[in-house]
Each structure stands twice: as C-alpha cells, then as structure tokens.
Amino acid sequence: MTSQVYEFQAQARQLLDLMVHSIYSNKDSFLRELISNASDAVDKLRLEGLRDKDLDADISDLAIRLTPDAEARTLTVSDNGIGMTRDEVIDLIGTVAKSGTDELRRKLAETDAKDAGELIGQFGIGFYSVFMVADSVELVTRKAGESVGTRWSSTGDGTYTLDEVADAPQGTAITLSLKPVDDENAVHDYADQNVLRRLVKKYSDFISWPIRMTVTKQVPADPDIEGAEPTVEEVDETLNSQKALWAKSPGEVSDEEYAEFYRHVSHAWDDPLETISLHAEGTFEYQALLFIPTQAPFDLFMRERASGIHLYVKRVFIMDDATELMPEYLRFVQGVVDAADLSLNVSREILQQDRQIRAIRRRLVKKVISSVQELQDRRPEDYQTFWGNFGRVFKEGLINDQDNAKAILKASVFASTNSETEPTTLVDYLSRCKPEQDVIYYMTGESRTQIERSPHLEAFRAKGIEVLLLSDPVDEVWVSSGIDFEGKQLVSVAKGVVDLDDADAADTDEDKSKRDEQFAPLLSWMGQTLADDVSEVRLSSRLTESAACLVGDDFSMTPQLEKLYRASGQPVPKSKRILELNPDNALVTALQGRFGGADDDHAALEPTAKLVYATAVLAEGGDLDDPAEVAKLLAETLTRTLG
Numbered sequence: 143m144t145s146q147v148y149e150f151q152a153q154a155r156q157l158l159d160l161m162v163h164s165i166y167s168n169k170d171s172f173l174r175e176l177i178s179n180a181s182d183a184v185d186k187l188r189l190e191g192l193r194d195k196d197l198d199a200d201i202s203d204l205a206i207r208l209t210p211d212a213e214a215r216t217l218t219v220s221d222n223g224i225g226m227t228r229d230e231v232i233d234l235i236g237t238v239a240k241s242g243t244d245e246l247r248r249k250l251a252e253t254d255a256k257d258a259g260e261l262i263g264q265f266g267i268g269f270y271s272v273f274m275v276a277d278s279v280e281l282v283t284r285k286a287g288e289s290v291g292t293r294w295s296s297t298g299d300g301t302y303t304l305d306e307v308a309d310a311p312q313g314t315a316i317t318l319s320l321k322p323v324d325d326e327n328a329v330h331d332y333a334d335q336n337v338l339r340r341l342v343k344k345y346s347d348f349i350s351w352p353i354r355m356t357v358t359k360q361v362p363a364d365p366d367i368e369g370a371e372p373t374v375e376e377v378d379e380t381l382n383s384q385k386a387l388w389a390k391s392p393g394e395v396s397d398e399e400y401a402e403f404y405r406h407v408s409h410a411w412d413d414p415l416e417t418i419s420l421h422a423e424g425t426f427e428y429q430a431l432l433f434i435p436t437q438a439p440f441d442l443f444m445r446e447r448a449s450g451i452h453l454y455v456k457r458v459f460i461m462d463d464a465t466e467l468m469p470e471y472l473r474f475v476q477g478v479v480d481a482a483d484l485s486l487n488v489s490r491e492i493l494q495q496d497r498q499i500r501a502i503r504r505r506l507v508k509k510v511i512s513s514v515q516e517l518q519d520r521r522p523e524d525y526q527t528f529w530g531n532f533g534r535v536f537k538e539g540l541i542n543d544q545d546n547a548k549a550i551l552k553a554s555v556f557a558s559t560n561s562e563t564e565p566t567t568l569v570d571y572l573s574r575c576k577p578e579q580d581v582i583y584y585m586t587g588e589s590r591t592q593i594e595r596s597p598h599l600e601a602f603r604a605k606g607i608e609v610l611l612l613s614d615p616v617d618e619v620w621v622s623s624g625i626d627f628e629g630k631q632l633v634s635v636a637k638g639v640v641d642l643d644d645a646d647a648a649d650t651d652e653d654k655s656k657r658d659e660q661f662a663p664l665l666s667w668m669g670q671t672l673a674d675d676v677s678e679v680r681l682s683s684r685l686t687e688s689a690a691c692l693v694g695d696d697f698s699m700t701p702q703l704e705k706l707y708r709a710s711g712q713p714v715p716k717s718k719r720i721l722e723l724n725p726d727n728a729l730v731t732a733l734q735g736r737f738g739g740a741d742d743d744h745a746a747l748e749p750t751a752k753l754v755y756a757t758a759v760l761a762e763g764g765d766l767d768d769p770a771e772v773a774k775l776l777a778e779t780l781t782r783t784l785g
C-alpha cells in the first residue's frame with residue numbers, strides 16, 4: 143500500500159499549532175509524556191499476555207528504550223508494548239478525543255498569550271507535546287498479535303502521512319527530528335545522553351519498566367597486557383530506579399518524586415495539593431497512593447469522565463479507571479491502589495461484587511474526607527484552593543453518601559451573612575449563634591446577590607441571626623435531605639413558620655392575637671382573590687421592611703428546585719406557596735384600612751392584592767406567570783394615583 147496523506151481533525155490541528163509555536167515553557171515535559179505513554183502501553187501488553195495465553199507477542203523482556211543520535215539530531219523513544227493498529231493510530235493520534243478540548247479552545251481564545259502556557263499545563267497535551275521540540279516526528283507501531291505495522295509521520299502542519307510497514311518490531315517507536323538547541327527558550331539538547339539521563343531521573347524514575355539507553359563506556363587498557371589500548375564499549379544502562387512509590391513509606395519519598403508520579407498517573411501537568419499514602423495490613427492487604435490535584439481538570443463536570451484510580455494487583459497494572467474504588471463525588475482524586483489478594487484476571491463485573499474492593503473503598507473514602515478536614519484545619523490557603531475547585535463536587539457526597547454525610551458537612555464551608563468574602567464552617571456558625579438558637583438557618587437561590595436581596599432575610603438581618611447563603615444547584619438537593627449538624631436541623635428561612643420573637647420584643651401575645659383578629663377578614667379575602675397563585679395568605683414575622691413575601695411549607699420545593707427540574711425536562715406541577723404580609727408595612731396597613739368589613743364590596747382592591755403578590759415574586763428573583771397582565775395593572779394603578 144502506498145503512502146496516504148490525512149488531515150488532522152480540526153481540533154487536533156489547533157492544539158498542534160499551539161505546540162509548534164510552543165507557548166508552554168517547560169519543553170522537557172515531552173519526554174515525560176512519551177515515557178508515560180510507553181509505560182501504559184507496556185502495562186497493557188503485560189496484562190493482555192497474562193489474560194490471553196495464545197497472544198502472539200513476546201512479553202519476556204518488556205522495556206522502554208531511548209536512542210539518541212547526536213549526529214543525526216534525532217531521539218527515538220521506543221517500547222515493546224501493546225502497539226496500535228492503523229485505525230487506532232488515526233483515532234488516537236490524528237484526533238483529540240479528549241473531553242474538554244472545546245472548553246480549552248474557548249478559554250485560549252480569551253486568554254493572553256503569556257497565560258496560555260498555564261492553560262496548556264492544566265489541560266495536558268500528551269503526545270502532541272513532541273512538537274515543542276521536534277520539527278518532524280515519525281511513529282512506527284505494530285499492535286501485539288498483528289503482522290503488519292503502520293508508520294505515521296508529520297511535521298505538525300495540517301496533515302500526516304500513513305504507510306504500511308512489513309517488518310515493524312512489536313510495539314511503538316517514536317523518532318523526533320529535533321529542533322536546534324535553544325537554551326534561551328528551554329529547548330535542551332535531547333540527543334545528549336547526559337541530558338536524557340538527568341530528565342529520566344527527574345521525571346520518570348518511578349516508572350516500573352526499565353528505561354534503557356545504550357551508552358558508550360571507556361574501558362581502561364588492561365595493565366596485564368603489554369601495549370593494550372583503552373577501548374570504548376557499548377553497554378545498556380537502565381536510567382530509572384523502577385521503585386513503586388506506593389510501596390514505600392512516605393518518609394522515603396520526596397515531594398518532587400510524588401509530584402512526578404502524580405503527573406504520570408493523572409496525565410495532569412500541575413502539582414498535587416495533597417498526597418495520601420495508605421498501607422493496610424490484616425484481612426485485606428493493600429497499598430494506596432492518592433492525590434488531590436491543585437487544579438480542576440477540564441472535564442470535571444462531564445458525564446463520561448473516567449475515574450482517576452489505577453488498580454494494580456501485586457505491582458501488575460490491571461486497569462486505569464477503577465470507578466469501583468472511588469465514589470463519583472470524589473472523582474477528582476487520582477492515584478493508585480495495589481491490592482494483594484485479587485486475581486490478575488479480575489474483571490469489572492467481579493470488582494463490582496467484591497467484598498474486598500468494597501472494604502478498600504470505604505477506607506479510602508474516609509481517608510480522603512479526613513484529609514480534606516485536615517486541610518481545613520491546618521492549611522487554610524490550600525483548603526481555599528481545594529474548595530474553589532472541588533467544593534461543588536465534594537458536596538454531592540452530602541446527597542449520595544449517607545454514611546459519610548456528617549463528616550463531609552463538617553469539612554465543607556458555606557457563604558453566610560456573617561461575611562461578604564469568607565465562607566464559614568458549620569462549627570464556626572454554631573460558635574457564633576446564641577445558645578437558644580436550636581437550628582441552623584439557610585436560604586437557597588441562584589446567586590448570593592439574589593438571595594441577599596430577598597425579603598425573607600429581613601427579620602434575620604434585623605435580629606442579627608446568621609443565615610447560610612446557598613447558591614450551588616447541588617445545595618437545593620442536600621439541604622432538603624433532612625440532614626442535621628451536631629443535632630441542629632437545617633431550616634430554610636423561606637419555608638414554614640419562623641418564630642423569631644424574643645423576650646424583649648414590644649409585641650405581647652395579647653397584642654398579637656388582637657392584630658390577628660383584625661387582619662383575619664382581609665387575609666381570607668386575599669386568599670380567595672389570589673387562589674390561583676397562593677395556598678394561603680397570613681401575617682409574617684420574618685419581614686421588617688417589605689410588604690410581602692412568599693414562603694413554602696416545610697416540604698415544598700423551592701422555586702429554584704422547580705426551575706432545575708423543568709430545565710432538565712421533568713414535568714413539575716405548579717406549586718402554590720403561602721403569601722405572608724408584613725402588618726407593620728405602610729402598604730399593608732393602608733390596605734387593611736381600606737378593606738372595611740368582610741361584607742363590603744372589595745372589587746376596587748383586587749388590582750392592589752394582585753400587585754402585592756407580584757412584588758413578592760419579583761423580590762425573590764422569581765418569574766411572573768403573566769408579566770403583561772402585571773404591567774397593565776401597574777400602569778392603571780399609577781394613572782389613578784396621578785389622576
């Protein structure tokens with residue numbers, strides 16, 4: 143078959159372009175990416191070889207090799223791993239299937255060139271990073287078990303070429319025609335053995351497969367042989383120590399080694415925010431090395447996102463997305479679990495049933511939550527970074543993980559009326575409230591600003607009672623799950639009856655019941671007039687300024703939750719809430735004054751009743767069912783006042 147020229151998929155072309163013009167400053171990282179991919183490929187072949195005894199592939203000496211050629215200015219990184227078929231090359235190398243690519247492009251479009259490097263680092267470019275240091279690249283690969291190989295070559299412009307290769311060795315070899323050395327722009331001499339030795343030590347020391355390089359060694363002349371000359375010998379040197387970091391105790395591993403290992407397992411380019419090392423002995427023996435990233439990956443909120451946990455059995459790689467080991471709400475956690483007692487043939491179906499896996503998962507989850515708690519207690523700045531990136535995801539656990547909900551709640555923070563900028567823990571919230579306050583108040587809404595404008599907060603503000611301001615969609619759900627914190631229920635300021643009256647309030651019970659009696663006919667008439675929209679009209683104790691507000695009963699959905707359901711296409715019946723009037727508000731007292739007796743004709747007051755309801759909807763940031771009707775009523779009323 144002759145050469146065929148293909149075009150890169152549009153997204154791939156744009157990313158390539160970024161690499162060719164290399165705005166990312168750490169150019170050395172291309173080597174880490176290639177070695178990481180090679181190591182994954184070797185992992186896969188070993189596993190395949192163990193599972194399929196008939197596989198026609200040699201797995202006796204699996205390794206990665208670096209072959210620099212100083213004269214030709216090339217570097218070849220090869221492995222005898224799983225390899226790729228022709229179709230896989232097109233799929234994996236010619237396209238960027240990675241989720242988040244669109245997001246990356248969008249962000250790059252609105253980012254300064256100088257900050258673009260950081261975005262690239264956040265995204266992780268993988269194989270394409272070779273174009274930071276190479277003018278052209280050739281990849282020759284043969285898939286394990288197949289007889290014919292494929293050659294892929296490109297200069298990083300819009301196209302690449304594919305050829306068939308009859309005698310390709312098993313695995314993948316990637317040859318870079320290196321750009322000229324340019325130390326100023328951090329392009330080092332990647333054809334120099336010493337540079338490569340240093341980079342492997344730095345980035346890839348822990349890779350479990352040998353990374354070999356043929357080096358020349360001076361052999362001194364044999365003193366016993368007269369006239370013997372020193373000779374030069376070529377020997378294989380293994381550049382990495384191959385130590386599995388997760389099997390070592392934390393004292394033996396440096397932060398930098400952990401960080402490199404984190405980048406290897408997560409394919410990320412940032413530093414870990416926290417490293418968690420776990421060695422369990424006893425019934426189930428396993429080791430785990432987990433990381434909480436510093437930056438959120440692009441696809442954190444995408445459904446198809448794979449889990450970040452790699453499963454090993456006694457150092458043998460089994461799978462790289464062991465979703466069974468980490469719940470979805472901790473999907474940002476990356477790392478390795480090495481279980482001693484699982485079979486190498488373990489399948490996903492078995493994992494789902496396995497008692498041992500469940501036990502490991504329970505322990506890992508507790509450990510991750512307690513690490514977050516520790517961040518909160520001891521490293522406030524790091525905790526803030528964590529919360530900004532992962533708080534919304536972490537809170538999903540309040541809904542999905544009943545067993546740990548209390549611990550998650552404690553390790554979370556929430557915006558509150560206590561401070562404009564500093565969120566609060568619930569422990570701090572309780573430390574500030576008066577001893578007689580036996581519940582925790584919150585209000586949900588679309589944003590802090592919207593919640594703060596809502597009339598429901600008036601009396602709380604006036605009485606100095608702190609209210610949590612919850613504006614993430616997930617908040618709507620967990621707060622209604624009936625969860626408590628240290629025995630105190632969470633209570634919405636927009637639901638049910640609130641009783642904020644304290645001992646020194648001016649109103650006595652007697653005053654109140656007299657007032658209730660006075661207002662009763664008005665309230666009942668308004669209830670009938672607004673029967674299509676509200677279930678009841680009553681007097682309020684949560685308002686100090688506004689005329690009216692709408693409240694739900696203890697179990698009703700909030701308007702935000704209704705909106706969420708509607709947006710997700712679920713039919714939600716219109717729920718009627720209670721309209722509360724502020725008996726101290728001038729509009730309400732005037733209305734009461736005009737109302738007269740129950741038997742009078744109240745038709746003239748109907749527009750005002752409707753407008754009071756409409757203002758209550760608007761004040762909480764809600765949508766009117768019929769804005770045109772309200773506009774008309776308002777115009778008529780204003781005309782009358784002016785007239």
Ligand SMILES: Nc1ncnc2c1ncn2[C@@H]1O[C@H](COP(=O)(O)OP(=O)(O)OP(=O)(O)O)[C@@H](O)[C@H]1O
Nearest residue numbers: 179180183225226234235266267268269270314409
């Ligand atoms: N040496 C190799 N042997 C076999 N397959 C490889 C090799 N190098 C790359 N691949 C395949 O190509 C895919 C794309 O590689 P690339 O490095 O671009 O992305 P990645 O490793 O999947 O993710 P990331 O971009 O986060 O590093 C890999 O997932 C793998 O399937």
